Each structure stands twice: as C-alpha cells, then as structure tokens.
Amino acid sequence: xxxxxxxxxxxxxxxxxxxxxxxxxxxxxxxxxxxxxxxxxxxxxxxxxxxxxxxxxxxxxxxxxxxxxxxxxxxxxxxxxxxxxxxxxxxxxxxxxxxxxxxxxxxxxxxxxxxxxxxxxxxxxxxxxxxxxxxxxxxxxxxxxxxxxxxxxxxxxxxxxxxxxxxxxxxxxxxxxxxxxxxxxxxxxxxxxxxxxxxxxxxxxxxxxxxxxxxxxxxxxxxxxxxxxxxxxxxxxxxxxxxxxxxxxxxxxxxxxxxxxxxxxxxxxxxxxxxxxxxxxxxxxxxxxxxxxxxxxxxxxxxxxxxxxxxxxx
Amino acid sequence: xxxxxxxxxxxxxxxxxxxxxxxxxxxxxxxxxxxxxxxxxxxxxxxxxxxxxxxxxxxxxxxxxxxxxxxxxxxxxxxxxxxxxxxxxxxxxxxxxxxxxxxxxxxxxxxxxxxxxxxxxxxxxxxxxxxxxxxxxxxxxxxxxxxxxxxxxxxxxxxxxxxxxxxxxxxxxxxxxxxxxxxxxxxxxxxxxxxxxxxxxxxxxxxxxxxxxxxxxxxxxxxxxxxxxxxxxxxxxxxxxxxxxxxxxxxxxxxxxxxxxxxxxxxxxxxxxxx
Numbered sequence: 001x002x003x004x005x006x007x008x009x010x011x012x013x014x015x016x017x018x019x020x021x022x023x024x025x026x027x028x029x030x031x032x033x034x035x036x037x038x039x040x041x042x043x044x045x046x047x048x049x050x051x052x053x054x055x056x057x058x059x060x061x062x063x064x065x066x067x068x069x070x071x072x073x074x075x076x077x078x079x080x081x082x083x084x085x086x087x088x089x090x091x092x093x094x095x096x097x098x099x100x101x102x103x104x105x106x107x108x109x110x111x112x113x114x115x116x117x118x119x120x121x122x123x124x125x126x127x128x129x130x131x132x133x134x135x136x137x138x139x140x141x142x143x144x145x146x147x148x149x150x151x152x153x154x155x156x157x158x159x160x161x162x163x164x165x166x167x168x169x170x171x172x173x174x175x176x177x178x179x180x181x182x183x184x185x186x187x188x189x190x191x192x193x194x195x196x197x198x199x200x201x202x203x204x205x206x207x208x209x210x211x212x213x214x215x216x217x218x219x220x221x222x223x224x225x226x227x228x229x230x231x232x233x234x235x236x237x238x239x240x241x242x243x244x245x246x247x248x249x250x251x252x253x254x255x256x257x258x259x260x261x262x263x264x265x266x267x268x269x270x271x272x273x274x275x276x277x278x279x280x281x282x283x284x285x286x287x288x289x290x291x292x293x294x295x296x297x298x299x300x301x302x303x304x305x306x307x308x309x310x311x312x313x314x
Numbered sequence: 315x316x317x318x319x320x321x322x323x324x325x326x327x328x329x330x331x332x333x334x335x336x337x338x339x340x341x342x343x344x345x346x347x348x349x350x351x352x353x354x355x356x357x358x359x360x361x362x363x364x365x366x367x368x369x370x371x372x373x374x375x376x377x378x379x380x381x382x383x384x385x386x387x388x389x390x391x392x393x394x395x396x397x398x399x400x401x402x403x404x405x406x407x408x409x410x411x412x413x414x415x416x417x418x419x420x421x422x423x424x425x426x427x428x429x430x431x432x433x434x435x436x437x438x439x440x441x442x443x444x445x446x447x448x449x450x451x452x453x454x455x456x457x458x459x460x461x462x463x464x465x466x467x468x469x470x471x472x473x474x475x476x477x478x479x480x481x482x483x484x485x486x487x488x489x490x491x492x493x494x495x496x497x498x499x500x501x502x503x504x505x506x507x508x509x510x511x512x513x514x515x516x517x518x519x520x521x522x523x524x525x526x527x528x529x530x531x532x533x534x535x536x537x538x539x540x541x542x543x544x545x546x547x548x549x550x551x552x553x554x555x556x557x558x559x560x561x562x563x564x565x566x567x568x569x570x571x572x573x574x575x576x577x578x579x580x581x582x583x584x585x586x587x588x589x
Contacts, residue, residue, distance in 0.1 A: 028413030035406035035465055036421065042462045043428045046439035053439070105333075112329040115322075123330055125573050127337050132572035133565045134523035136540040140547055140561055141340045144347070144554060152343055152360040187340065195579055219322065248432035251525040251540075255547055269434040269526075276438045277530065285438060293435045300430040304423065 050293075054286035061280040074287035083263075084291070090178070091267040095246045097182040098189070099239055105186065106193030106238070111227075113194070114201045124198075131191040139255035142184040146170050174264040177257050181265055184252050189245075193238045200234025201227070233306075240303045247296060268292045348372070348558035355554045371559035381542060381560065388538035388564075391453060391528075392521040395460035399517045402461075403468025404510070408498060410469065411476035412484075429466035433526045436462065441530050451533040459527045464517040471516065471578075475509030476502065512578035515571045522568055539564040 057070040078084050109127065113120055130138065145153045148169040157166050170176045208226045217225070250269040253259060259266035259274065266274070272292060276285035346362060347355060348371050354364035375381050410418060436459065444455035479502050487497035503510070525540045532541060543564060546557040572579070 028409040031405040031409035031413075032421070035402040035469060036424075038402050038465060039425065039428050039462070042458060043424075043431070043436075046436045046443070047431075049439035049442065050435060053442075108329050109333050112326045112333070115326050117326065117330075123334065125576060127333055128573065128576055128579075129341065129569055130337060131579075132519065132568045134525065134540050134543075134568070136523075136525045136543050137561045137565055140543060140557065141344050143547070144558070145340050145343050150356055150358055150360050152362065153339070155359050187336070195576075244430055248434065250434060254525070254529075255544055269432060272434045272438075273526070276441075282438060282442070289432075289435045289438065292432050296430055296432050296435075297427065300427055303430075304426065 047293075050286045050289055053282055054290050056283045056286075058283040059279075059281050070283060074284050077284065078287045078291060084288075086263075087266055087268055087271045088291075090263075090265065091247065091249075091269075093178060094182060094185075094249060094265075094267055095243055097179070098185045098246050098249075099242045101182060101186045102190050102193045102242060103235065103239060106190050107197055107235075109190065109194045110197035110201055113198055127194065128191045130188050133188065135188060135251035136255050138184055138188045139252040142180070142187065142252075143171070143256050146180060171257055172261045174261050177261060177265045181249075181252055181256060184256065185246065185249065188252075189242060193242065196238040196241075197231065197234050200231050204230045236306050240299065240306055244296060244299050244303065247292070247299065268295075344558045344561055347554055348562050350555055352553075352555055371555040372563075374556045375559045375563060383535070384537055384539050384542040385563065387453075387532070387536055388522060388540075391456055391460065391536075391538050392518050394453060394457045395464055395521045396514055396517045398457070398461040399464035399468040400510070400514055403465050403513075404472050407469045407472030408476050408502070411473050412481070425466045425469050429463065429470065433463075433524075437526055437530050440527070444531060450531075451535055453536055456527055456531045456536065456538075459531055460521045460524055463524075464520050467520065468513050468517055471513045472506070472509060475506045475513075479505050509578065512575040515575045516579070519568050519572060 054074055055070060055072070057065070057068045057073065059065060113124055113127075133141075145151045148154055148166065154166050154170075168176075170180050204227065208230070209222060212222050212226055248269050249267055250273065253265055253267055253270045254273075257265040259270045268288065269292060272285050272288040275281050275288060279285075343362075349367040349369070350364055351366060351368050351370070354361055354366075357364070410421065440455055440459050444450050449455055483501055483505075484494075484497045487501045488494065492500065522538075523540065525544070528538050528541045529544065532538065539560070543557070543560055546552060546560065
C-alpha cells in the first residue's frame with residue numbers, strides 16, 4: 001500500500017553521489033515530460049474552456065443572442081434551482097444504492113471464492129465476464145431481459161407470483177426505474193468489488209484465525225472480529241473507487257431510460273449532457289459540469305488520503 | 315485454511331450457484347437471441363431454446379457496410395489510443411518509479427485527478443474545440459480524448475510493475491556499460507513484459523467500451539460499435555436479433571482479452587493501491 005515510493009526512498013541513489021543524482025533527475029525528466037505535457041494540455045485546455053464557458057451566456061441554438069459574459073448568473077441559477085438539488089439527490093441515490101448492493105453481494109461472493117474449492121478459477125473467470133462488457137451493452141442486455149412483453153425475467157417473475165411488481169413496464173415506472181438501473185450497474189461492477197475484496201482476503205494473515213480458533217471463537221465471531229477489520233482497507237478502496245466511477249454514470253442511464261420517466265433517473269452527468277446537447281445551453285451545462293467536477297475532486301482527495309494512510313495495514 | 319464445516323460448505327456452494335445464475339442468465343439470453351429467427355424473438359412466453367437456430371443475424375451484421383465500418387472504427391480508435399497511452403505512459407511510469415523527485419507527489423496527484431475526472435466535464439469542451447478546428451469527422455478528437463484517460467491509467471499501472479524490478483539489476487547493467495536507456499530497453503522491459511501486455515489490454519478495454527466521448531465526438535464515418543448499438547436501441551422497432559449479434563460482436567473480443575489478464579485486473583483498476 002505504498003503510494004509514492006519515488007518521493008521517499010530511492011535505494012538506487014544510496015550508492016550514488018550527489019552530482020550523479022541531480023544528473024539522473026534531469027534525465028528522468030525527459031522520460032516523464034511528454035506524458036505530462038500531454039495530460040496537462042489535453043486536461044487543462046478543456047478544463048479552462050469549461051470554466052470560461054460557465055461564466056458565459058451561450059446558447060448554440062441562438063447565435064443571434066451572441067456570446068455574452070454572464071458573471072455568476074449560471075452558478076446562481078444552478079444553486080438556487082431546486083432541480084439541481086434533486087439531481088444531486090438522485091445521483092447519490094444511485095451511487096449509494098449501487099455501491100451498497102455491490103459491496104454486500106461482492107463480499108459474499110469473495111468469501112465464497114476464498115475457500116478455493118475445486119474449479120474456483122473457472123468460476124472466477126465466468127463471474128468476471130460482465131465487467132468486460134461495454135456499459136452500453138449492459139444497458140441493452142438488461143433492457144431486453146426486463147422487457148415487459150418478451151423479457152424472460154419478467155415472465156419468470158409473473159410465473160412465480162411476483163407479477164404484481166411488474167404490472168407496469170419497469171423502466172416507465174418512476175419508482176422502479178432507478179432500482180432497475182442499480183441492478184444493471186451492480187451486474188456489471190459486482191465482479192470488480194469481488195476481485196478487490198478477494199485480493200484483500202488473500203493477503204489476510206493466517207495467525208489471528210489460528211489464535212481465535214484456539215480460543216474457541218465461532219465462525220461468525222471470526223468474521224466480525226478478524227476478517228472484517230483486516231479487510232477494512234480493501235473495502236475502503238472498493239467503496240471509494242466505485243463511488244467515483246458511479247458518480248459519473250451516464251451510459252446505462254442514456255440507453256435504458258434516457259433520464260426518464262420524466263426526470264426520475266436524471267443524474268448529474270445526464271443533466272449536463274442534456275443541457276449541452278439537447279438544449280444547447282453550453283454556458284449553463286458548463287456550470288453543471290463544474291459542480292460534477294468539484295464532487296469528483298473531493299472524492300479523489302479522499303481516495304488519496306485513504307490509500308496514503310493504508311500503509312499501517314501492510 | 316481452516317477446515318470448513320459442512321454448513322459453511324453448503325453456504326459457499328449456494329452463493330456460488332446463485333452468483334453463476336445471476337451472471338449467466340442475461341448473457342445466455344443475449345447469446346441465444348443472436349441465433350434466433352425474428353419470429354422467435356417475440357414469442358410469448360419467451361422461448362429460451364427455439365426449434366430452429368440461425369446465423370442470419372450475424373450475416374445481416376456483416377452484410378451491412380455501416381456495421382462493418384463501425385467495427386473497423388472501433389479497432390482503429392482502440393489501437394491508436396492504446397499506442398499513444400503506452401508510448402507516453404511507459405517512460406513516464408518508469409521515471410516516476412525510478413527517479414527521486416521532490417514533486418513526485420504533485421505529479422502523481424495531477425495524473426490521478428486526470429484519471430478520475432468525470433468524462434462529462436471534458437466532453438463538451440472537446441466537442442466545441444473539435445468543431446472549431448473542423449476535425450469533427452476524423453479519428454483525432456476521439457483518439458485524443460480516449461488517450462486522456464488511458465495515458466494516466468498506463469502510468470499508474472506500469473509504475474507498480476517497474477517498482478517490482480530490483481534496481482540492482484539495472485545498476486549491474488549500467489556498470490557493464492549500458493546507458494540508462496539501454497538498460498531500460500534490454501533489461502527492464504523484457505522483465506515487465508507481462509505487466510506491459512496487461513496494461514495494453516486494459517487500455518484497449520477502456521477505449522473499446524467508452525461511450526460518452528464516442529457518442530459526441532464521432533460522426534457517421536467514425537462511429538465505433540457502442541454508438542452503433544445505441545442507435546439500434548433508439549429506433550422504434552428494435553431488431554433484437556441483429557442487435558444481439560452486434561452486442562455479442564462488441565463484447566466478445568474484450569471478454570477474451572480481459573480474461574487473459576484477469577490476475578492483473580485488480581491492480582490496474584485500483585491504481586496500484588492493492589497488489
């Protein structure tokens with residue numbers, strides 16, 4: 001769990017003189033410069049452009065109005081409009097729901113896979129497959145199997161007596177649409193959470209279990225007092241990465257519900273997209289995207305803190 | 315491992331069985347649908363195994379020049395952005411892993427922020443700039459945009475692999491008269507080959523599956539498979555058969571490649587925070 005090895009210890013240089021060290025540094029810069037320039041240019045130019053646009057009144061459909069400085073108008077509108085708060089709420093509904101489901105089911109599967117029964121490698125490979133699939137296709141797959149007329153899962157639910165749940169087509173039911181998106185997202189990302197937790201489980205030392213066994217701890221006690229605490233760093237990593245990646249959810253929303261019914265599944269990314277590419281209000285869209293960016297930065301810093309502090313668990 | 319009690323064993327197998335069903339049912343449905351005749355797609359109740367199967371959906375896909383074009387576009391875009399990612403990312407990763415810098419943390423942070431930025435933040439400016447420069451219908455904007463994600467990814471992933479190679483090996487090579495570049499090329503690179511292939515496959519996975527940038531930054535001649543799949547869905551009458559064939563064609567290469575590198579997946583996707 002060591003992040004920035006380069007900064008602190010460089011065993012390579014213990015044997016080298018100071019002169020050599022600084023020479024190495026200059027040379028090293030040549031290795032990293034192209035990538036750094038690329039990232040900064042490809043990142044900074046668009047980001048600056050977004051910041052500038054967010055302070056403009058600019059609608060691509062109304063060239064007659066021109067591009068005018070708008071001061072903080074876009075941001076004032078963003079933060080006073082209750083729709084923004086609703087959208088942030090919906091986004092977090094999705095994020096919290098998806099991450100929770102993925103964590104709980106992922107933990108169960110990881111624990112099961114950790115027993116190393118015969119053929120676990122094949123099982124693990126199969127369980128991993130959804131993670132390789134393009135989110136757009138995942139959205140399509142779930143749209144198909146949940147189709148109210150000829151989707152096999154809906155048919156099965158009707159047969160086993162849950163027909164009442166699926167009377168209305170699921171994706172046009174405002175209260176069911178978001179849970180369905182969460183199911184599709186969970187299908188794709190449970191394998192990821194499982195993998196991260198499984199790697200964590202494999203690195204859990206053996207001795208505490210031995211001691212607990214000798215002391216007569218039940219398996220439930222062993223789970224809650226040994227496994228779970230030792231797994232904490234892996235759980236944190238999985239949660240934060242999944243939070244960051246599900247905050248940007250767009251693909252499955254786009255393909256499964258288009259933000260609907262009404263605006264029931266409109267997340268921040270989709271709101272930003274719709275404002276820019278359907279309403280063509282690029283100024284206001286940029287303000288929305290800056291909000292999304294801000295939230296992502298907060299979680300990235302959180303992530304840095306967690307993996308930086310993970311050293312204690314090595 | 316502590317010997318598990320029978321109850322635990324049963325529980326383990328129940329979880330595995332449920333997980334397999336949950337994973338395979340949607341997949342199997344799409345796979346079977348891609349071999350069904352049009353009429354069997356709409357049967358009520360849904361038929362898992364119709365009496366007859368057909369390859370006509372795949373024939374339709376490969377008979378349509380627009381679809382084949384999308385497949386070629388996907389390959390081109392993925393290939394180009396992966397090459398850029400490796401070309402820029404590998405030396406940078408090497409430098410971060412090997413050289414002793416005051417600002418290593420700052421650089422790492424910039425790289426991470428770039429990696430974590432939601433695509434929606436970047437897509438509108440990319441679109442506006444591409445439109446302004448008049449390069450909208452070329453590979454350039456989409457390839458650059460995808461490289462923006464895969465370059466930081468390649469840096470983070472390769473950094474970990476380079477750190478595992480003992481510095482003493484390189485020192486030995488340099489004492490024997492290699493320059494640093496020679497020691498990188500002749501000693502270190504062969505040793506990180508497995509990591510390099512895993513990194514390139516994951517970069518390809520990112521590019522192949524990306525949708526938002528592809529949706530906004532590609533036109534009729536440059537659109538890759540995910541955008542094509544989306545176009546099927548937005549039509550009024552979804553042709554489930556051809557669409558399913560397209561979905562299978564879209565996911566198959568990445569499933570094959572992805573499974574090849576599954577052992578390195580965790581590391582790549584957690585940016586080196588777990589090994």
